[in-house]
Amino acid sequence: MSRTYTCIVCPEGCQIAVEGENISGYRCKRGLLYVRQERENPTRNIATTVRLTGGEMPLVPVKTASPIPKDKIFEVMALCRALTVPAPVKKGEVVLPDAAGTGVDMVATADGI
Numbered sequence: 001m002s003r004t005y006t007c008i009v010c011p012e013g014c015q016i017a018v019e020g021e022n023i024s025g026y027r028c029k030r031g032l033l034y035v036r037q038e039r040e041n042p043t044r045n046i047a048t049t050v051r052l053t054g055g056e057m058p059l060v061p062v063k064t065a066s067p068i069p070k071d072k073i074f075e076v077m078a079l080c081r082a083l084t085v086p087a088p089v090k091k092g093e094v095v096l097p098d099a100a101g102t103g104v105d106m107v108a109t110a111d112g113i
């Protein structure tokens with residue numbers, strides 16, 4: 001079975017073809033590692049916002065502290081949509097620990113005042 005991946009590691013966007021154990025089309029080792037990761041355990045970082053109460057701002061930006069399994073993205077996004085945190089929030093503060101049982105925290109990427 002063959003499949004083509006678009007490498008998202010850099011803006012070049014190489015088309016990397018996988019046919020059995022043969023992998024071609026990558027221009028650097030990062031692309032090869034990306035495809036191997038995609039085949040074995042695809043992960044992504046998520047950046048979004050959560051509601052903030054009691055402050056001046058309505059929302060605070062957050063992101064995953066490290067990549068999470070791709071199949072957990074919708075679950076984590078749903079938790080973030082349902083989440084409201086009280087102001088103030090400091091940049092780097094954990095707003096959602098162990099998001100959806102991934103072992104990865106959602107952290108604020110800016111102060112929420």
Ligand code: SF4
Nearest residue numbers: 007010013014027031
């Ligand atoms: S294979 Fe290398 S050059 Fe090509 S998109 Fe991926 S990181 Fe960029």
